[in-house]
Amino acid sequence: MTPREFNHVGEEALRFEARDKVTGRAAYVHDLELPGMLHAKVLHSPWAHARITAIDASVARDLPGVKAVLTGEELPYLLGLYMVDKPILARGKVRYQGEPVVAVAAVDEATAERALALVRVDYERLPAVLSVDAALAAQTLVHEDIGRLEYIKGAFFPVPGSNIASWHKTIRGDVEGAFAAADYIMASELSLPQVAHAPLETHVAVAKADPCSNRVEIWTSAQSPFAVRNLLAKAFGLSHNEITVRVPFVGGGFGGKAGIHLEPLAVALSRASGGLAVKIRATREEECNQLPCREGLRGRIKTGVSRDGRITAMQVCYDWDGGAYADYSVNIGRAAGYSGAGPYEIANIELHSRTLYTNKVYGTAYRGFGHLETHWVIERHMDMIAQKLNLDPYELRLKNLLREGSLTISGERIAADSGRPDHCLQAVAKEIGWQGYRSQAEREAALKSGKARGKGLAALHKAPAMPSTTATAAVMQLNEDGTVRLMLGAVDMGQGVYTVMAQIAAEVLDLPLHKVKVVAETDTDKNPYDWQTVASKYSFMGGNAVMRCAQDVLRQLKETAARVLRCPVEELAHGGERIYHVHHPDKALSYKQLAVGYGFENGNGIGGPIIGHGRYIAEGLTNLDANGQGLPALDWTYGAHGAEIEVDVETGEIEVIKIASAFDVGKALNPALARSQVIGGVVQGLGSALCEQFIYTPEGRLLNPSFADNKIPTAKDIPGQIVPILIENPQLDGPFGARGVGEHPMISVPSVIANAVYDALGINFFELPLTPERIALAVAKQENQAG
Amino acid sequence: MREQPSNTGETGGTDRVRLSCVVNGEKVSALVEPHLTLLSFLRQELKLLGVKEGCGEGECGACTVIMNGNAVNSCLTLALEAEGARILTVEGLSNGGGLSALQEEFVKHDALQCGFCTPGMLMSARALLDRNPDPGTEEIKEAVAGNLCRCTGYYPILEAITAAAKREREGEQR
Ligand code: FES
Ligand code: FES
Numbered sequence: 024m025t026p027r028e029f030n031h032v033g034e035e036a037l038r039f040e041a042r043d044k045v046t047g048r049a050a051y052v053h054d055l056e057l058p059g060m061l062h063a064k065v066l067h068s069p070w071a072h073a074r075i076t077a078i079d080a081s082v083a084r085d086l087p088g089v090k091a092v093l094t095g096e097e098l099p100y101l102l103g104l105y106m107v108d109k110p111i112l113a114r115g116k117v118r119y120q121g122e123p124v125v126a127v128a129a130v131d132e133a134t135a136e137r138a139l140a141l142v143r144v145d146y147e148r149l150p151a152v153l154s155v156d157a158a159l160a161a162q163t164l165v166h167e168d169i170g171r172l173e174y175i176k177g178a179f180f181p182v183p184g185s186n187i188a189s190w191h192k193t194i195r196g197d198v199e200g201a202f203a204a205a206d207y208i209m210a211s212e213l214s215l216p217q218v219a220h221a222p223l224e225t226h227v228a229v230a231k232a233d234p235c236s237n238r239v240e241i242w243t244s245a246q247s248p249f250a251v252r253n254l255l256a257k258a259f260g261l262s263h264n265e266i267t268v269r270v271p272f273v274g275g276g277f278g279g280k281a282g283i284h285l286e287p288l289a290v291a292l293s294r295a296s297g298g299l300a301v302k303i304r305a306t307r308e309e310e311c312n313q314l315p316c317r318e319g320l321r322g323r324i325k326t327g328v329s330r331d332g333r334i335t336a337m338q339v340c341y342d343w344d345g346g347a348y349a350d351y352s353v354n355i356g357r358a359a360g361y362s363g364a365g366p367y368e369i370a371n372i373e374l375h376s377r378t379l380y381t382n383k384v385y386g387t388a389y390r391g392f393g394h395l396e397t398h399w400v401i402e403r404h405m406d407m408i409a410q411k412l413n414l415d416p417y418e419l420r421l422k423n424l425l426r427e428g429s430l431t432i433s434g435e436r437i438a439a440d441s442g443r444p445d446h447c448l449q450a451v452a453k454e455i456g457w458q459g460y461r462s463q464a465e466r467e468a469a470l471k472s473g474k475a476r477g478k479g480l481a482a483l484h485k486a487p488a489m490p491s492t493t494a495t496a497a498v499m500q501l502n503e504d505g506t507v508r509l510m511l512g513a514v515d516m517g518q519g520v521y522t523v524m525a526q527i528a529a530e531v532l533d534l535p536l537h538k539v540k541v542v543a544e545t546d547t548d549k550n551p552y553d554w555q556t557v558a559s560k561y562s563f564m565g566g567n568a569v570m571r572c573a574q575d576v577l578r579q580l581k582e583t584a585a586r587v588l589r590c591p592v593e594e595l596a597h598g599g600e601r602i603y604h605v606h607h608p609d610k611a612l613s614y615k616q617l618a619v620g621y622g623f624e625n626g627n628g629i630g631g632p633i634i635g636h637g638r639y640i641a642e643g644l645t646n647l648d649a650n651g652q653g654l655p656a657l658d659w660t661y662g663a664h665g666a667e668i669e670v671d672v673e674t675g676e677i678e679v680i681k682i683a684s685a686f687d688v689g690k691a692l693n694p695a696l697a698r699s700q701v702i703g704g705v706v707q708g709l710g711s712a713l714c715e716q717f718i719y720t721p722e723g724r725l726l727n728p729s730f731a732d733n734k735i736p737t738a739k740d741i742p743g744q745i746v747p748i749l750i751e752n753p754q755l756d757g758p759f760g761a762r763g764v765g766e767h768p769m770i771s772v773p774s775v776i777a778n779a780v781y782d783a784l785g786i787n788f789f790e791l792p793l794t795p796e797r798i799a800l801a802v803a804k805q806e807n808q809a810g
Numbered sequence: 811m812r813e814q815p816s817n818t819g820e821t822g823g824t825d826r827v828r829l830s831c832v833v834n835g836e837k838v839s840a841l842v843e844p845h846l847t848l849l850s851f852l853r854q855e856l857k858l859l860g861v862k863e864g865c866g867e868g869e870c871g872a873c874t875v876i877m878n879g880n881a882v883n884s885c886l887t888l889a890l891e892a893e894g895a896r897i898l899t900v901e902g903l904s905n906g907g908g909l910s911a912l913q914e915e916f917v918k919h920d921a922l923q924c925g926f927c928t929p930g931m932l933m934s935a936r937a938l939l940d941r942n943p944d945p946g947t948e949e950i951k952e953a954v955a956g957n958l959c960r961c962t963g964y965y966p967i968l969e970a971i972t973a974a975a976k977r978e979r980e981g982e983q984r
Contacts, residue, residue: 037917044925045913045932047860047900053926054859221960223864223872223926274862274926275960307865517923517961699920699966706963730869730958738951738964745965 031526031536032759035695038522040272040515040543049272052227052244057300060229061090063292064135065303066125066142067313068117071151071382071723072163075116075144080125083141088134091295092142093126098291100258104250104282106181106188106349107173108166109385111287116149118165118347119384120724121312128292128301151382151723155321155342158186158379165347165380177646179353186380188345189353191360193432193651196371201336205327209408213400214321215773215791216716217344220389221735224274225305226314230289234298237265239290244273246281246514247555252547254283255290263547270545273516277707278388278766280516281557282350284314311384311728316717318352318378318386319344320393322400327371328408332419337369341376341397346385353378355386355393358488360651361433362394365401366444366484366661367420368429374651382723388557390704394485394770395711399791402481402774407787415459416778417452420482421445425661434652437659440755442687442762444661448482450748451665454683466785470802475670476680477783481775482663485767486656487560491644493657495564496551497572499528501633505600505615506538507576509569512553513561514545518765519696520561524569526693527758531573533598534614551636559763562692563658564639566758572637583630584612587621642756658754660762662686664705664775666742670783675799677713677780679742686767687750690760694749701747701768708772710736714792831892833858834902842889848882849873851889852899860900860929864958871957874930875899881937883956900929903936912936912974921970923961931957935971943979947972 043049080092095114101107113124125142129135150163157163161184166172170183179189202208228243239261245251248268256263273280285303292301305314320343327336341359345352356378363374389395409416424444429437451457455478461469469475487493498510509528515521521541529536542550553565577597584602585592588610596605603611612621620630647653666682684701691697714734718726727733747768753760777788786801826841833856840855849866852858852875861884864872868886875884876898877891903910909917912935922928931954938945938953945953950971951964959967 038920038922040925041917041920041922042909044922044928045900045909045916046904047858047929049925050859051862051926053862221958223862223870223924223958223960225864273924275924277960307867307869517925519923695920699923699962702963702965703923703961704963707960729867730865731867735958735960736964737956737958738954738968741951741964745963 029530030533031530032692033690034526034693036522036526036536036693038519038696039525040521051224051272051274052229052242053224053274053304055229055242057229057231060300060302061128061130061296062132062135063126063128063289063301063303064132064139065123065313066139066144068113068120068122068124070117070146070148071120071153072149073117073146074149075113075124076147077145078125079143083127083138086134086138086141088130089127089138090299091128091292092138093291093295100287102254102258102283102287103349104254104351105175105179105353109348111291119382121384122347123288123313126288126292128296152186153382153719153723155344155379158381159342161185165382178357188349188378188380189356191357191376191651193360193372193374195432195434195650195652198336198338198371198373201371202327205335206330207328207412208325209328209411210325211404211407211789212321212323213403213789215319215396215399217316217319217383217386218711218715218717219311219316219733220277220279222275222277222279225307225310226280226284227302227304228285228289229300229302230286230293231300232290232293232298237261239265240267241286241290242269242271243286244280245270246273246276246516246557248514248545248547249512249552250555251283251286255287258287268547270514273514276516277390278392278557279315281388281555307730308728311733312725315350315385315387317389318346318355320396322397324400324404326404326408328412332412332414332422334367334369334423336371337364339363339374343378343386344381344383345378346381346383348385349378350385351388352386354488355388359393359397360647361431361655362485363397364432365398366425366482367423368425369432372432374432383719384725390707391485391766391770392488392558394483395708395773398481398483398771399773402771403777406778406781417448417457417480420448420480424448424482433647433655435654435656440753441659442661442689442754443750443752444482444484444663446750446752447661447663447685447687448480450685450750451663451683452480454746454748455665455667455681457665460782463785469783470672473672475672475783476667477779477781478665478667479775479778479782480663480665481771481778483767483771484659484661485770486659487558487763489554489558489560491646491655492640493554493560494638494640495553495568496636496638497565497568498551499572499576499635501576501614501618503619505613505618507532507534507540509539509541510550511541511565512545512550513565514556518700519693520565523562523692523696524565527566527569528573531570532576534600559660559765559767560657562761562763563757564641566692566761568637568639570637570758571639572635575637576633576635579633579635580614580617583617583621586629587612658757658762660686660688660764660767662767664771666775666779668776668779668783670780670798672802675795675797675802677776677793677798679709679776681744681746682742683746683748684768685748685750686764687752688764689754689757689762690751691749692759692761697749697764698747700765702745704768705745705772706736706741708769711791712773712776712793714794716792827890829889829893831895831897833897834899844890846889847885848887848889848892849884852884858899858901862926862929864926871934872927872930874933874957876933876937879937879940881934900932903932911977912939915970915974919966919970919973921962921966927957927959931959931967939975939978943975945975
């Protein structure tokens with residue numbers, strides 16, 4: 024038997040907050056009540072695009088129990104992560120149906136609702152921009168003042184007088200020449216609609232403003248406590264010290280709770296109510312039509328291919344249906360600029376990624392940050408190239424995958440330790456028994472039998488999309504008994520980050536896991552800084568910070584121990600919760616003896632409480648230049664899916680028999696939790712593949728803002744089998760070799776299903792979701808053409 | 811016995827009605843507004859905050875409690891419908907401090923991530939195992955089909971319920 028490499032890293036430790044979650048004791052903002060707390064309700068725009076001509080809220084203000092009524096006129100603020108474009112309540116005009124126009128804080132929700140019913144708003148309707156084509160035509164502008172909006176220069180490129188919130192370009196190589204020399208040129212257009220994140224806990228925030236000072240306290244179901252503080256400070260002109268943001272357990276985020284959402288309105292209402300606490304909780308309908316969703320996308324792609332299947336040239340245009348405000352969508356558009364060709368080596372590329380304003384609910388980050396969408400385009404297109412060239416799509420992918428020494432489309436050289444997309448693809452192909460497309464004869468026979476089976480493959484990659492100077496920190500204090508308190512800036516919304524960080528701390532300190540406590544509420548007054556819990560970056564960045572933090576603790580323990588044991592620090596080692604002399608292991612001091620300072624027998628004390636800290640800032644990343652060239656990626660996590668499905672030819676229903684999903688995680692810090700991410704992410708991806716979509720009326724009203732009409736997968740919709748495969752080619756600068764894998768399992772799931780549907784039916788689909796109607800109609804059309 | 815004054819729904823001015831029921835083994839009596847939901851009664855009056863609200867429209871199952879042996883969506887049930895009923899919520903699952911077998915298996919199988927669906931999921935599972943100690947996978951899926959979970963992909967939940975059923979059949983205390 025080989026000795027175990029690690030004691031805690033790689034162990035399947037149970038998530039430590041699970042006990043609180045199965046007893047109902049875990050506290051969410053949803054459950055928070057403060058003395059005298061008011062409840063807020065919001066009046067929404069009934070129109071997709073309209074001028075507000077008058078608001079009369081006088082009757083509502085007089086209703087007993089109403090403490091504050093606010094309209095946009097009283098809130099002259101604009102907020103935004105990248106484009107500063109979003110008012111707290113609509114000002115002058117409304118830009119999507121569901122946009123908040125008036126807000127009321129009252130003694131309870133029922134009173135607030137009664138008050139809203141007494142508010143009169145007059146609108147003058149404007150033509151609405153409801154598609155990417157309408158947005159590009161720019162007959163109507165969603166933001167007339169686009170040319171005057173504040174934004175982060177150099178990273179985003181708004182086009183004045185248009186609906187283009189940002190136009191990102193990536194240009195590399197000789198695209199024209201490569202197309203001219205190509206043996207084949209293939210073009211396709213694919214699209215997918217907006218979808219809802221659907222966390223089970225809707226957005227909710229409580230704010231309490233101090234009436235005698237600028238101080239503000241906020242409790243929020245959010246992924247970015249420090250970003251909430253930062254954006255609020257900027258918008259309201261406050262010092263960061265005047266704002267406290269607390270995030271307890273979060274009932275699901277998936278990107279939808281990144282950034283800032285209900286918090287500013289809660290703060291404004293609390294101020295207007297003389298400082299009483301105010302709670303705003305989105306209803307399920309508001310979660311869909313007021314709060315952001317995943318943006319829609321239309322992708323047009325053209326590739327030049329050599330006879331043997333090398334992709335030599337690529338031209339892509341991604342047009343993002345970003346909705347009324349830019350939020351994260353412009354940065355999603357930017358991320359597509361360096362990852363939007365898929366995990367392939369493409370020497371000559373011209374990529375345009377345009378984030379467009381439309382009069383729809385606005386888009387934001389959603390698990391994968393645009394990569395599910397771009398991989399829908401790329402991974403479907405890859406299969407169609409294989410069909411045209413009569414190649415095996417597996418071989419075609421292998422031939423073009425990134426490998427050591429390849430250059431990405433932003434000019435980054437892939438290193439030996441960057442991970443192996445080919446290993447992922449090989450693993451899933453083997454797992455599903457991939458043997459190439461079935462023949463047309465096989466397909467026809469299956470169609471006659473009424474049940475057609477097919478298999479498919481799809482690959483993926485993603486790096487954290489974040490500013491080049493993104494940073495995080497960890498702080499650790501020893502308690503009197505030698506146990507450890509670990510403080511992080513990250514939020515655990517179910518991904519298990521606290522458990523994994525405790526494992527890393529226990530590993531470095533050589534402590535039993537139960538002796539490490541991660542403080543479970545993130546509080547910007549107490550916890551160290553973290554940029555945001557997004558982008559699958561925390562295992563890597565937080566993991567490194569926690570390692571350094573634990574090493575700092577060890578250094579301090581040894582410093583005190585060296586003075587007690589009267590030896591050089593270099594001769595000390597640690598193990599078994601003790602600091603000991605390497606040559607005389609019995610000369611030792613326990614962590615407990617050193618934790619808050621050592622006391623000699625005569626009463627003298629030395630040392631003092633041990634507090635370690637560790638920091639990590641993304642190192643070596645650069646901005647992108649005007650051609651989209653630079654080093655934006657901290658690390659790439661590669662993956663692949665293989666699926667086997669069966670289509671009911673009559674009803675068009677797709678049954679997923681098996682899906683195998685492999686990711687090169689570098690090192691699985693906790694394989695059980697990593698598998699949980701894979702299984703959960705794959706099922707979430709199946710929602711996007713098979714059933715989820717926002718549907719609008721021709722006037723731009725969202726038709727299905729509920730679970731009844733916008734179905735997400737239930738226990739009855741899961742595949743027969745999901746096989747998570749964790750591949751471990753270590754990343755040298757990752758903690759113990761690890762890379763992030765939180766978002767990746769969802770990426771390319773729609774692509775792999777549609778590729779399998781092609782194998783089954785011989786029909787290519789270009790739009791999502793793959794509903795039974797869409798499939799059945801296409802089958803009928805094909806039969807008609809054949810017959 | 812707990813006497814609960816009800817002040818939810820306040821200013822409307824309908825006549826309150828007395829409600830008596832047994833919640834997690836404890837007798838409860840309160841005056842409630844006729845339109846008050848069982849969900850609001852449990853959360854706002856009894857402060858049983860383990861009962862969650864994910865939609866308030868009967869579509870997500872986060873609010874599931876057991877009423878007279880049946881799993882019900884408490885957001886669609888009027889508090890007054892619980893007159894004389896026995897109600898069990900997640901808070902009543904772990905009698906005397908220790909976790910029940912069902913809760914333990916949820917922990918062991920990592921059948922929760924954010925945990926927001928978990929209380930409702932546990933109650934649907936509990937109601938199933940009470941009426942069928944040996945359910946097959948299809949029955950389990952059926953029993954929790956009304957409980958949406960956006961995090962876990964359901965597999966670990968199905969495994970946890972199967973494992974708990976086995977332990978309970980083998981005579982373990984639930
Ligand atoms: S809250 Fe009752 S079913 Fe969703
Ligand atoms: S664990 Fe998050 S919804 Fe089920």
